[in-house]
Amino acid sequence: MRGTGLLLRFALRRDRVLLPAWILLLTAMVVASAAATGPLYDTEAAQVAAAEALNASPAIVALYGPVLDTSSLGELSMTKLTVLYAVFVAFMSVVVVRRHTRVEEESGRAELVGATAVGPDAQVAAALVEAALASVLLGILAAAGDIACGLPVAGSVLFGASWTGIGIVGAGIAVLAAQVSSSARTVGFVASGAIGVLYLVRAVGDTTAQWLSWLTPFGWGTQLSAWHEPRVWLLAGYPVVALALTAAALALRARRDLGAGILADRAGPARGSARLRDAMALVWRQQGTALGGWTVGIAAIGVLMGSIVPSIGDLLDQDSTRPIIESMGGVGALQDSLVVALASIVAVVIACFGISAVTRAAGDEHDGRTETVLATATSRAAVLVAVASASLVGSTWLLVVSGAATALGRGDGLAPVGAALAQAPAVWVVLGVALLLLSVRSRWAVAGWAVLAACVTLGQVGASLDLPGWLLGVSPFHHVPKYPAEAFTWAPEVTMALLATLLVVTAERRYRGRDIG
Known part of the structure; x- marks a missing residue:
């Protein structure tokens, strides 16, 4: 374990942009949800009716989990965040652990x-400690945000503790997945698949066989019943599972060579395909598997969210909200507003794919692969254009898939497709900034995550935080038409599209003039 502290400091320094952006964004979501829910239901009867309507929709229960105590404002406020947003907490730990374990081995830095005079387990320990510290900090900030918005102290603390718990479980999943394959990308798929299975088991348990919800950490957040008659003992399950996963990972790690995985690598062909003769084909070959996985995931989310839209009228059919619904034009207009809200959320998720494509290009440059490609008859402009196409075109394709899947789930016209595509120029602007950062310096590409977090905070939750209009306007998401x-x-769509084009062109010219690496 020698050198763990030094490696931890180094890891924290490398993640000085990524972790704060992730933590602040999730905390902002907690504050926004806690602050917005109370004023929406001014009586306990309205809260109970809304919670019962949520429980009456199998699609909503599958997505968010049930509301066990229908009279609790805290549980109603944190419904989405208890289960669905806990997935993003787990992914935060997966990203951290994978980056400082398998990615380091694959690059040769490990x-x-x-x-040097570093213990054999120091790197793994440093990565796990960093993920645990980030999870603890996130749990504290989430609890503080709930308390600041007037929710009960005890329930807020337990809710924050459940987020900390799911974070350390995510770290355990990641360190175990890191022993499976020598490819960092495969490790990401294995960890994502494990989280998806655990979430699916929870969804099946919450809608049919309830005992299944007790078998997955994503079900414990609900079963904890943090806001009414809490089962505090259930919090002990998170560290137990995390320790078991870590112990299994260390046992497997002792049985493999450094840089290798438990599963043997499959030998590739002796000759590369003729289709990979240029940078464009190579980049799309690299991103193809990821894009396929994202397509399936986005399609599933779209169908599930689309199936929720028709029931929104029942969820908000209260004496206090009925005049608001009527002033908006009735239930149909309310459903259209929900389509807009869902499209904006999914657009942010899809932007993550685009930024990951840019940061992968930065990693290729760090590891010398870009220099190898440029040693052939390949121009720098061709490399950047290829990366930009994978980021921008891939994200646009996912927006189309999202809109089509939502329309399929709703079963009432193609309006969701238009709502999804309306988000495209805003996504392009964010990705254009990420490409510009890459063109200035490869190590700056990771700041694209901070740009996305800032835009989401301003565009998605800024209005609920009563921020001034000029500041909200900094986010491209603030200017997206609320169609349908x-x-x-x-006008705003064309303006943002032109701005994105300018950013990409500037990035291409800047990339041609700087040193590689």
């Missing part, structure tokens, strides 16, 4: 560090 709830306007 072998260099291991050749409102008439479509071309």
Whole structure:
């Protein structure tokens, strides 16, 4: 374990942008939900009716989990965050642990560090400690946000503790997945698949066989019943599972060579395909598997969210909200507003794919692969254009899939497709900034995550935080037309598309003039 503290400091320094952006964004979501729910239901009867309506929809229960105590404002406020947003907490730990374990081995840096006076388990320990510290900090901030918005102290603390617990479980899943394959990308798929299975088991348990919900950490957040008659003992399950996963990972790690995985690598063909003769084909070959996985996931989310839209009228059919619904134009207009809200949330998730494509290009440059490609008859402009196409075109394709899947789930026209595509120029602007950061310096590409977090905070939750209009306008998401709830306007869309084009062109020119690496 020698050198764990030094490696931890180094890891924290490398993640000085990524972790704060992730933590602050999730905390902002907690504050926004806690602050917005109370004023929406001014009586306990309205809260109970809304919670019962949530429980009456199998699609909503599958997505968010049930509301066990229908009279609890805290549980109603944190319904989405208890289960659905806990997935993002787990992914935060997966990203951290994978980055400082398998990615380091794949690049060869782990072998260099291991050749110094550093213990063999120091790198794994540092990654796990960092993930645990980030989870604890996130749990504290989430609890503080709930308390600041007037929710009960005890329930807020237990809710924050459940997020901390799911974070350390995510770290355990990641460190175990890191022993499976020598490819960091495969490790990401294995960890994502494990989280998806655990979430699916929870969804099946909450809608049919309830005992299944007790078998997955994503079900414990609900079964904890943090806001009414809490089962505090259930919190002990998170560290137990995390320790079991870590112990299994260390046992497997002792049986493999550094840089290798438990599953043997499959030998590739002796000759590369003729289709990979240029940078464009190579980049799309690299991103193809990821894009396929994202397509399936986004399609599933779209169908599930689309199936919720028709029941929104029942969820908000209260004496206090009925005049608001009527003033908006009735239940149909309310459903259109929900389509807009869902499209904006999914657009942020899809932007993550685009930024990951840019940061992968930065990783290729760090590891010398870009320099190898440029040693052939390949121009720098061709490399950046290929990366930009994977990021922008791939994200646009996912927006189309999201809209089509939502329309399929709703079963009432193609309006969701238009709502999804309306988000495209805003996504392009964010990705254009990420490409510009890459073109200035490869190590700056990771700041694209901070840009996305800032835009989401301003565009998605800024209004609920009463931020001034000029500050909200900094986010491109703030200018997206609220189609189909409102008439479509071309001016902001064209302006953002032109801005994105300018950013990409500037990035291409800057990339051609700087040193590689």
